Amino acid sequence: MTILESGETVVCSCTVKNGSTLTDPDTSMKITIVDSEGTTAVDGVAMTKDSTGTYHYNYTPTKLGVYSVTYVAVNGTKTSKTKDQFRIRSAS
Numbered sequence: 561m562t563i564l565e566s567g568e569t570v571v572c573s574c575t576v577k578n579g580s581t582l583t584d585p586d587t588s589m590k591i592t593i594v595d596s597e598g599t600t601a602v603d604g605v606a607m608t609k610d611s612t613g614t615y616h617y618n619y620t621p622t623k624l625g626v627y628s629v630t631y632v633a634v635n636g637t638k639t640s641k642t643k644d645q646f647r648i649r650s651a652s
Contacts, residue, residue, distance in 0.1 A: 562646040566624060570646055573616040574607075574631040582613025587634035591617045596625025604632070621648045 564570060572593070576585055589609070593602040601622075607615040621627060629644040 561626075564646065564648055565651040566621070566648055567651060568648075569618050569620045570627075570648075571616055571618055572607075572629050572631075572644070572646075573610075573614070574642060574644075576613045576615070576633050576640075582611075584609070584612055585633040585635050585640075587636060588632075589615050590632045590634075592630045592632070593619055594628045594630075595621070595623050596627065597623070601627070607631075624648050624650060 572591060576583055576589065589607045590604045591602060591607050592600065592604055595601050602619060605617065607617045609615055626645055626647045629646065631642045631644070633640045
């Protein structure tokens, strides 16, 4: 789990592959972020494409705690989800 200090921007990044080959989802690549209190902070927002199959989203949290991230790739009628987490602590 990535641990950052309050005020820092979190770069949420992911890759999409078909086997071992990077590929882009046909329909969309979105992100949802839920804070430690269970509040959805980012809800199904499109991610920025860096290159084929590589995406990121910059987020600056406003609360301390553990955040849950869900990456959602949609190919036509098929949806693939990957989960991740990061923690925000008080600045030293």
